Amino acid sequence: MTYARVVNASRTARERARAELVSEITAAARRQLAETGAAALSMRAVSRELGMVSSALHRYFPTRDDLLTALIVQSYDALADALDAAAADVAEPAGRWRAIAGAVRSWALSHPHEYALIYGSPVPGYRAPADTVPAAGRVIAPFARLLADAHAAGALHAGAATAGPPADLERLRAALETPDLSDDALLAAVTAWTGLFGHVSFELFGQFQNVFDERDALFAATVDRLGRLAGFVP
Amino acid sequence: MTYARVVNASRTARERARAELVSEITAAARRQLAETGAAALSMRAVSRELGMVSSALHRYFPTRDDLLTALIVQSYDALADALDAAAADVAEPAGRWRAIAGAVRSWALSHPHEYALIYGSPVPGYRAPADTVPAAGRVIAPFARLLADAHAAGALHAGAATAGPPADLERLRAALETPDLSDDALLAAVTAWTGLFGHVSFELFGQFQNVFDERDALFAATVDRLGRLAGFVP
DNA sequence: CAGACACAAGAGCACTGCTCTCTTTTTCCA
C-alpha cells in the first residue's frame, strides 16, 4: 500500500516525484488496459513504456493486483464523474433516470475494458477489494440523489408490499440518506439499479449477440420499464 | 477445431481414444477452473495432471482459448441442465419462475468460476464465440417454455404499451417459439431475464458487499418483483 | 506392405510476475 501516500503529497521533492511517477504509471496502465484489456496488462510492458526497469515498478505497485486495484478505483471514479455530469442537467425524475441510465451505458460502451474490470468477473481469484468499496459508493451517489428528490416530489408510489430484510434496508436507507423511504420503494430502486447493470453487462459481454440488433431502442425500452418499476417514470 | 470431431466419435480405435482423451482433458480443466478460476487455468498444469507433456495437449486444443471455449460450452450445458431440472417439477407460472430463478442463483453460487466464465467479462480480448452461441441458447429454453405456458394460460397481462424494435422482436418471437406474444410481454420478459442475471452477477461479483447481508431474502424479493413485471407472478 | 497419417516427447523461444543484490541518491537528525 505504499502508493496510498499519494494523497498527501507535495512535501519533499522526493515525495512529489514519487506522486508524479505513480500517476504516470497508472496513466500508462490505463492506456494499456483500454487497448488490450485487463488480462493482457503486464507490469513489464508498463515499465517499458515508461523507460524504467520492471523491478523498479514493483516499488510503487508491489504486485500486479495492486496496480489493478488502483485502476479499479480510477475506473469507478471516472464512471461516477460521468454519471454526475449526466445527472446534473436534468431536474425531473423521469428524465434524470434516463440520463443516468444512458450515461452508464455509453460509458460502458466507450470504456469496455474498464467496465469489465469493475463489473465483470473479478480478475484474480476472489479479491477482497477494501480499497475499492468507497470508490464504488461514489457511483451510486447520483442515483441516491435521484431517489431522494423523486421521493421528496412525491413521485414514488408505494406499489405492492414486498418487505425485505429489515436490517439491510435500514442500513441502505442510511447509506442513501433517504430516511423516510418505504421498504418497497427502496427494494424497487435496487431492482431497477441491478436491472440496469444487468442489461448493460449483457449487451457488452455479448449475450445479445444474434438476438438483438437495435440495441439503442431495446435499452430505451428497458430503462423506461425499470424506471416505471421504481417510480421515476410515471 | 480438431476437437469438434468428438461429436461423431467411436469409429476407429484411434478416434475412440482421442474422444476419451479429449473428455479427460476437459474434465481436468474443469476441475482446475473450479479451484482456481479461469485466469489461473494453465495448459501446462492440465497436461501435468494428465501425465502428458504440454506440447501434446496442443494437438487436442490448439490454443488455450480453445480449451476455454470448450469449458464455456460445458458450463452453459451444466447450467441449462440445472434449470431444466428445476423447471420440470413446477407447473404454475409463479412457482416455475421462482424455481428457475432460484436455480440460476444456486448454480452460480456453487459454481462461481463457471458462472464468471460465461456471464462475467470475456477473458481474452473480445472473443467471437460462434461455438458458444447454441450452448447459450439452451439456457433460455426453460424460460421460453415458461413464457409460452404462462401465455397460453392467459397469465400475461398486456401492461403498458412500450413497443420495441420490430425486427428484433419478430426474431425473438420466432426463437422463443411464442408466436402470438405481444411486444410488451416479450420486452417485459427480457427485462426480467436480464434483471435476474444482473442481480446474481452483482451478488457473486461482490457489488452487494457491505450493503446487503441477507442475500436470500433480497433475492426472493427481487425475483418476485421481476416475476410480477413479466406477468408470471400475479 | 509401404506410404501417409497421427501421436508423444522434448527442446527451445519469448514472455510473464516477482525477488534479490548492488549501487547511487536523497532525506533526516544529532
Add this chain to the structure above:
DNA sequence: TGGAAAAAGAGAGCAGTGCTCTTGTGTCTG
C-alpha cells in the same frame, strides 16, 4: 554540517507460462 538511514534505480535470476518446431514411433489404409 556530517554521517546514518531510508528510498530509489538497475540488473541478474528464478520459476512459470503459451506456443512452435523437430524427432522418433506407432497406427491406419490404399
